[in-house]
Amino acid sequence: MNTLARIDTALPLPVTVDDILAARTRIAGAVVKTPTLVSQTLSDMLGCKIYLKFENLQFTAAYKERGALNRLLLLGDKAKETGVIAASAGNHAQGLAYHGKRLGVPVTIVMPQTTPTVKVTQTQGHGATVVLHGEKFDDAYAHARLLEVEQGLTFVHPFDEPDIIAGQGTIALEMLEDAPDIDTLVIPIGGGGLFSGMGTAARAMKPDIELMGVQAELYPSMYDFIKSADLACDGDTLAEGIAVKQPGELTRRFVERLVSDILLVSERRLEEAVSLLLQIEKTVVEGAGAAGLAALLSHRERFAGRTVGLILCGGNIDTRLLANVLLRDLARSGRLARLRIILQDRPGALFHVARIFDQEKVNILELAHQRIFTNLPAKGLSLDVECETRDRAHLQRLITALGEAGYEVAPIEVA
Template identity: 85%
Template structure:
């Protein structure tokens, strides 16, 4: 740790529980007081009492509204007249745009040119002016800071400002009022604004509260800082809402001071968590919003026997991506499978295979023959069968039956 870092570590944190209480009074009535509910099924599955905070029920489907609104309400009249600017392609843009329009305050959002059209349209639909610039978020951020100076706008950072942190902290106030027996909070970390605010509020209300930060394995930026590690930050993560390459200068102080631990979760556990929340709780959650549950799935010993609060911090997930996540989860559980079977290319071959599927009561969804692009002899063919079974054991019985009938069969695994 360098000298500057040591000095910063010794300074009082710039957001207190009083700031968070003031933020709650300020934003009350314009933000949904989302429910905190026990999940009996997840509690039984994970060996812990699990509470869920449904922030995906906010109007823009994410907690980011809280900090954005608090920041807007603290602007002076001159700043309100000129408007605000931010760089974001995600939930911060939506929250700022929605509440800016509601307050009659001009909002400009700079997004990379690579931003999906649906996100541009959603942000414009909330009344913001969208400027597309550059190929990466860093390009968009630099352009937003240039426009800030050029047009005299107020820049609103997605996480690294005290007023934003104070607004996000209101999530913990509500959770602990509704479920005072919570003794552990598992909080997703991207830039660290949510953790900073929630951690500050929670420790003031319950000094012995256990605070666990969660990051995606592909973007361990805060983990690297806290653990003095050097893991790479890149890749195409399902949890794009917490895919931040550089932790906040301000928020890292909060995380360093407040976190009991910061842990990483894999893409596979994020997919499983998104799928479980839809199947069990009937709620749609984006990858970042499922990070807390992903941590409980992959670090069970850390949470066993505790009363854990999870924030479903956002529900903005592309429907096609969600469909792929659900189908991949079905495949991993054995309820969907693709089998590659080697056959002789002669009449009746397909009939005899299909008869075994019928005997095992397995539903065939799709067939694909391959005669040309294969290394089998010219009289052989490869048959790919996509099928639906009840569970993994049912699939295993089918494979055994095929092999007992002398078929060469191999499952095609999901990554």
Template identity: 75%
Template structure:
């Protein structure tokens, strides 16, 4: 686990001001959802902080990215609007830009890597964009988008590294502090840095003593490493793909360095746990990046204990199969879902006697897998994997103890 190193915000002029954020809010307010900021009693008890949640997953395209994209579109001149806009994105920026561009009658082109999941391509096209698939990586798609920008005279809308986009994202914090002035800490996910930069400007302008904490996935610690002068790799399959950015913006990196108190890292297990908790407790679906704020409170409880913390649920665009896997893995880690490997003798009634112990312990059997061939046991030996559902880890421990007391060799099949 990375250590917490306090940064020193510098009092210097920034390219985005509180007035810019306020102007952006007045501009975009009629066309976005004023998402609620609600107190979570259960998460507050769980983390030791007073937790308020900003439900940006309730935007029409299920992410806060609409705010910055719309502000940029509304500031374009007529000539620019007629020619259209272009962006490189395989995520929430693509959908937010496409949706509002189409609504305003502005042609939009989105360049995505060729390996982008079909559902994301379809969703973006459904919002009215012309989607171009190019290259195997985001960098290749980005380079092609910049080339088309020049060739076709289009306006490139960056997902985070331009002032108008940053000002639009800052409206998230503006609304939070209008709704709950008592908030004294903001825990904001950071990938490219647009949201944290904008929210930092708004928060510092309204409450200069606000505590600002950025959160990155451990697999992609780009801003964390830059600010703390560390050489860390940025790679791997993270659940928080929305903040999996290898290179933060030049503008946003400078703003974050001047605004934030700290940047911390969260691991994949905490991200999975947080997605699951938000669904179970708040009955709301968030993507991995949207759960980063809660993951930080769970990882660094001493940092937030007793504070009035605002968390932004930045988006809810998570693949349903991935969400199902996250939920099942969380059940397994909590002991409520388990797979036990039991060694049996291959004789009549062997499985019946094992099942009787499950019944005695009031454990529900979900699946049974027999293995007779691919095993190192003797020919009359048998391995049986039994998936089961228990009340909690203590209940699972009692079941394992009962099986061993019955003379069975049993071991749980652990998750990674």
């Protein structure tokens, strides 16, 4: 059951466009004014005009720098001297650490003990003190609040603070100034800080603009709140940057007031979006950064004929995970396949199969025989062939040719 209380919509929101304009002046020159560019290929593919905002080009490869820097610059002298603390295993940690070091503000980041070593190392590399505590984010968060009191530090929340929200809103100012014809913004929602800031700025600049939120199907926390739904909120999502179980107390006020709708996207669509952005735009994004495009892929009719702005909000994806995503996408498109072929165990069997691959101009990448762990007769064997084709039609021609030659063939599908 959804237990989040409804909010008095008459209450004024604590961040205005003036706060966002002031934040832009404050952070100018210290964060990248990233480009907003049309993607002609994606536009043609999806039937709408698509602008991309390349926030993955920030120094720490994510938009989180904007809010973190705005918050740091507004600290009092004593707080700057004593330092700040946050709980984060992601982009907020790196943005806060980087700008804290630049400004001479001590930064402590509490991360779960399960945090990948590369994230710990990157955050330390920006000059932060990293404390590993607990198994889950909630454990790290509670410990950070304890250290906040014990050491007299200033806690900097990743999304549920007005100064953070104002900083994130500067993205919408830049987008709508660079591309004033945008009539729809599709904004990833985790805790809601990005949507809150961008939505506030966008509504002030274009009151009739459509503001679409997007969440991973596995973490529909803000969707549950807005829709009074009770969907489960758990799982291993590619979009870990928006995998937030509990929406912000503050940000849900903004979302409830400003959002046109919230769309959910599957893991498969997130993978497809990451792959398309790399193949078409030659840009690396993490799962959360591809969520906007995943929403367009999932709900094409909803955006047909519109002029849509997407925020590539981060590019911090593990290289091995990225490789897996790309290979899985190749498999789904039929350009990479694994076929299981049943053979008789006799001399020349492999040669005759390979000859068909050669005739169909299909490249064999890997072979694996199985004679023992199989329910086939003793004189039978299964052959798994990983191969590379031009497209799904080419793959189907190969399968047809193998079948016509008398072989039993079964593709091994990707989930």
